[in-house]
Amino acid sequence: MIVKKQLSTLKAYSPGKTIDEVKRQYGLTKIVKLASNENPFGSSPKVGEALAELPGKLALYPDGAAYALRQKTAGHLGVQPEQLLFGSGLDEVIQMVSRALLEKGTNVVMAKPTFSQYRHHAIIENAELREVPLKDGVHDLEAMLAQVDENTRIAWICNPNNPTGTYVSKEEVQSFAARVPKTTLVIVDEAYFEYASAPDYASALELLPDYENLMVMRTFSKAYGIAALRMGYAVAHADLIGQLEVARLPFNTSAAAQVAALAALEDQQFLQNCVAANQEGLQQYYDFCEKHGLKYYPSQGNFIFMEVGKPGDEVFQQLLQKGYIVRSGGGLGLPEGIRITVGSKEENEEIIAVLEQVVQETKETAL
Numbered sequence: 218m219i220v221k222k223q224l225s226t227l228k229a230y231s232p233g234k235t236i237d238e239v240k241r242q243y244g245l246t247k248i249v250k251l252a253s254n255e256n257p258f259g260s261s262p263k264v265g266e267a268l269a270e271l272p273g274k275l276a277l278y279p280d281g282a283a284y285a286l287r288q289k290t291a292g293h294l295g296v297q298p299e300q301l302l303f304g305s306g307l308d309e310v311i312q313m314v315s316r317a318l319l320e321k322g323t324n325v326v327m328a329k330p331t332f333s334q335y336r337h338h339a340i341i342e343n344a345e346l347r348e349v350p351l352k353d354g355v356h357d358l359e360a361m362l363a364q365v366d367e368n369t370r371i372a373w374i375c376n377p378n379n380p381t382g383t384y385v386s387k388e389e390v391q392s393f394a395a396r397v398p399k400t401t402l403v404i405v406d407e408a409y410f411e412y413a414s415a416p417d418y419a420s421a422l423e424l425l426p427d428y429e430n431l432m433v434m435r436t437f438s439k440a441y442g443i444a445a446l447r448m449g450y451a452v453a454h455a456d457l458i459g460q461l462e463v464a465r466l467p468f469n470t471s472a473a474a475q476v477a478a479l480a481a482l483e484d485q486q487f488l489q490n491c492v493a494a495n496q497e498g499l500q501q502y503y504d505f506c507e508k509h510g511l512k513y514y515p516s517q518g519n520f521i522f523m524e525v526g527k528p529g530d531e532v533f534q535q536l537l538q539k540g541y542i543v544r545s546g547g548g549l550g551l552p553e554g555i556r557i558t559v560g561s562k563e564e565n566e567e568i569i570a571v572l573e574q575v576v577q578e579t580k581e582t583a584l
């Protein structure tokens with residue numbers, strides 16, 4: 218067989234160890250997984266109720282156009298239904314857009330490190346990568362702009378950025394979108410939009426009417442808590458979305474994901490409660506970092522990146538042995554630290570207790 222040669226330079230996505238694997242390996246009974254920025258509070262009870270009605274309808278294909286969810290989401294965002302492109306998780310939307318826009322001879326500009334899938338699909342589509350290091354953990358939009366040329370098909374802005382949790386303001390996004398060529402699509406990935414609370418953070422959605430070369434992405438996997446079902450979407454000008462629809466598989470989002478996302482969207486109270494709890498959780502980590510003078514990035518997401526004084530891989534191992542699964546910065550391009558998803562108050566306390574030990578040991582070995 219002959220597979221595209223660029224595939225040989227990539228690895229299949231590794232989601233890390235499963236809860237069952239860790240239990241077996243370390244003989245533990247309780248595992249806390251705070252590695253993938255899932256919602257520690259689950260999802261709205263309304264989601265379960267909506268899914269309970271599915272069993273009678275499983276023989277039929279889902280609505281490929283996701284009509285009901287499309288109407289609901291459009292109303293929620295204040296955009297036209299034709300401006301939305303749904304995918305089986307935002308991951309699939311990233312793949313679809315990459316497939317539709319990229320090919321040999323084109324290039325993509327993105328931050329480094331940022332969400333891994335932009336890079337992954339650019340390589341598969343044979344586009345040239347132009348990765349621009351974060352500046353103090355934040356997208357360096359001026360340096361990114363300098364990398365954009367007439368062959369740049371996509372400029373990615375992950376806002377808030379995964380894995381740092383940092384953000385750029387709406388004015389910065391606007392100034393960037395205004396200065397790139399009209400042939401460059403600026404994609405603002407707002408997977409963590411619901412959690413962002415900085416006074417000068419705003420969604421790029423407000424800029425859409427003025428910029429035809431702008432796209433905003435969102436997901437139901439994070440704050441809405443239905444990662445298992447896979448549902449994400451892009452918002453852009455209807456003309457562009459219409460062109461991209463051609464690259465969408467006929468029944469790409471399942472009936473379960475569609476009804477669950479609709480129900481999740483209807484329960485804004487659940488969402489607000491999760492966002493408030495996340496704020497308090499972040500504060501627990503900030504307090505811990507401040508107390509020990511550890512480096513961290515104030516986060517606009519439901520995760521925090523911090524440096525505990527030892528390589529991220531080692532801290533990851535220490536937490537793993539005690540039953541806490543987090544992400545080492547090693548695999549994320551920031552080997553000095555770890556990324557922890559903010560959990561419930563108790564889970565955060567437990568992890569912080571282990572981290573206290575790590576900090577203590579580090580101090581002792583330094584003596």
Ligand SMILES: *Cc1c(COP(=O)(O)O)cnc(C)c1O
Nearest residue numbers: 306307308332379408436438449
């Ligand atoms: C989690 C995440 C996604 C993908 O979300 P899914 O909808 O679960 O595929 C996309 N972008 C960023 C920045 C993410 O953190």
